[in-house]
Amino acid sequence: MSRFVDRVVLHATAGAGGNGCASVHREKFKPLGGPDGGNGGRGGSVVLVVDPGVHTLLDYHHRPHATARSGTQGQGSFKNGANAPDLELRVPDGTVILDPDGEIVADLVGPGTRFVAAEGGRGGLGNAALASTARKAPGFALLGEPGEEVSFTLELRSLADxxxxxxxxxxxxxxxxxxxxxxxxxxxxxxxxxxxxxxxxxxxxxxxxxxxxxxxxxxxxxxxxxxxxxxxxxxxxxxxxxxxxxxxxxxxxxxxxxxxxxxxxxxxxxxxxxxxxxxxxxxxxxxxxxxxxxxxxxxxxxxxxxxxxxxxxxxxxxxxxxxxxxxxxxxxxxxxxxxxxxxxxxQPDAEPTRTVIRPRAVDDSGFTIEPDTGLDGGFVVRGERPERWIRQTNFENDEAVGYLADRLARLGVEEALAKAGAVPGCPVTIGDMTFDWEPSTPAGVAALLTGRGTDVRLENTERVGASERKQARAARRAHLSDAELAAGARYASDHEIER
The missing domain is CATH 3.40.50.300 (P-loop containing nucleotide triphosphate hydrolases)
Incomplete structure (x- = not known):
């Protein structure tokens, strides 16, 4: 027997974006041909679409979970990952969407009306898109963003005169x-x-x-x-x-x-x-x-x-x-x-949908800094871009972490932390990641050139550098007499001839 269902709870999960690819072009006689890693594909969104042929919400009563597909990962040779298709869910005309607090989010009236319930994640950039004068061959790529996970209540309110x-x-x-x-x-x-x-x-x-x-x-x-x-x-x-x-x-x-x-x-x-x-x-x-x-x-x-x-x-x-x-x-x-x-x-005449552009204010830095009530002496950085950058960073790659530090510094996060009273070593939380803050490069200064997949600021080694070895050798030679120096020079010359 068919059933009429006019109220359901829908759990929508959008697809995650694909990871970018870290690849270097390799060809005969060209061992290092430059970065060629492609970008990851965009994840699919969950979209509600009004369909005049649908008259009940029964399908979502039996299957309340809707999950869109994820984008694919980028590949070498500048191959971008494929974007995932959007998951379209057909709903009756007159469906009202409520958030968990009971507030109306959207009122879907009219055939073809669309509402994006969960936005798909962006794909991560490959190392070809991350190359710059400071990083000619990045040894890392950005991760894809996870898709949104939301829960809405769908109510059907009949359309009748x-x-x-x-x-x-x-x-x-x-x-x-x-x-x-x-x-x-x-x-x-x-x-x-x-x-x-x-x-x-x-x-x-x-x-x-x-x-x-x-x-x-x-x-x-x-x-x-x-x-x-x-x-x-x-x-x-x-x-x-x-x-x-x-x-x-x-x-x-x-x-x-x-x-x-x-x-x-x-x-x-x-x-x-x-x-x-x-x-x-x-x-x-x-x-x-x-x-x-x-x-x-x-x-x-x-x-x-x-x-x-x-x-x-x-x-x-x-x-x-x-x-x-x-x-x-x-x-x-x-x-x-x-x-x-x-x-x-x-009733007033229906007005066509207008595109509304809301530019960001001139004095809007894009983030805020607040004291962390859960950690003594800690701070919490909130903002769309810093939190997105955290999700896109592979923290197992030191060069990727260094790139994140450069982005935060250019955005002004380090300067704002210093003004807020942060000291080196204090815990700073961005998104779901907490780390000990150590000031790195000033905003606008190019990153230091290091090996692929590494960052000199994250290296912790006690190895003696070349300049220190040269100074030690000069100090030892200062205590030798002229005869000892001449004997050492003849010994080095003889061994050079034998080689």
Whole structure:
């Protein structure tokens, strides 16, 4: 049996970017032909796309985890890795995306509307792209960035022009079936309708949609009965029709009290919802009253008794109808069409999507420095670029670490740390990496040339340098006499001849 699901939690994981390649061109008679490592490919993003052919979120109820593919790694000979395709998830028209805090992130309305739920990671640069005058043949490449991991709640809110509200068994499903080609379930017991049903109604030249939603009972705004399952699907309706059962066997109910109970629930829910995309509260939408089941003699008599009271109490248009004999349905459908046309005309014209450019402020350094409350004397560097650089760095390669230090220095991180009171050896945290800060090259100074895959600033050796050996030899020669120096020179000359 098919199921209707209108609320799911989606866990989206974008693909990671491919790593860059550290390669040197090798050819006969050209042992060092320069760096030729390609860049890594971009990871795939998770994208939600509105598809008119999808009417439920059932697929994501059974498979709530969506993972996009990762980009491939770069190769030698300047071969870049392949970009991974985006993972497109089809959702119904009218899907609302909520963050974990319940705030609306996006409202997907209109076929083809797209929303990037999780952005794919960037591919890492190969050593060919990292070559410079200071590093002619880098022995490292940047790592690919991991893809975003997010969790969203998807809610389906029906797109209909007219919403039918009423108690269970008031005849809403019968009314939709009589006005349109929709065939909702109809039975003589409460809560027959468990899922929203949409019907397309034609009245003259006008065409509009009517939503049949689960029945409403007092306390629905607080979750009683089907509660929010009902109210969510009338948020977008521009016209509300109260369908009243005038042939109910419950003696304590009457049309006036039924409508007052429904209005109280709408007002309560509107307080929680606030102003919607239609520009007005839910309890302020145009409304109409349909007194149903007048084919029953007692119901027809009741209609005549309460019509004046309803008109005085609410002031809305009142229609006496019967879905069984189809009495009054033509008048009701044309009145609905008139109200829908007025609501559509009152809506502002849709504006084309504009590209918004937000340039960075002149005094924005791109990062901030804060004291680390978890480490005594430590600091935390926050910023998009420093944190991204940390993720892209292979900390097993000393040259890559040195390149990171140069980038941070050029950005001004070292200077800012010094102004903040940092001293050599204090812990500094960037992203998920904590290290002991040691000032390196000043900002703008080129890196020192060293061997591939190494950095002189990270070398820790006690080997005596050439200049120190020369000074020691000069000190030893200062204590020798002229005869000893001459003998040493003859000994060196003889051995040179033998070689």
């Amino acid at each position: 007219v919403g039918l509200v009423g108690f269970p068994s008031a005849g809403k499903s019968s009314l939709v079936a009589a006005l349109s080609a929709a065939r909702p379930k109809i039975a003589d017991y409460p809560f027959t309708t468990l899922v929203p049903q949409l019907g397309v109604v034609s009245a003259g030249d006008a065409t509009f949609t009517v939503a049949d939603v689960p029945g409403l009972i007092p306390g629905a705004a607080d979750g009683r009965g089907l509660g929010l399952e009902f109210l969510r699907h009338i948020e977008r309706c521009s016209v509300l029709v109260h369908v009243v059962d005038c042939a109910t066997f419950e003696t304590e109910r009457d049309p006036v009290s039924d409508i007052e109970a429904l209005e109280a629930e709408l007002a309560h829910y509107a307080d929680q919802l606030g102003t919607s995309a239609l520009g007005e509260r839910l309890d302020q939408r145009p409304r109409m009253i349909a007194l149903n089941k007048i084919d029953v003699p007692d119901a027809a008599d009741l209609v005549e008794m309460v019509r004046a009271d309803l008109a005085e109490r609410f002031g809305w248009p009142i229609f006496a109808i019967s879905t069984a004999s189809r009495t009054g349905l033509r008048e009701l459908s044309f009145a609905m069409a008139e109200r829908v046309a007025a609501a559509r005309a009152a």
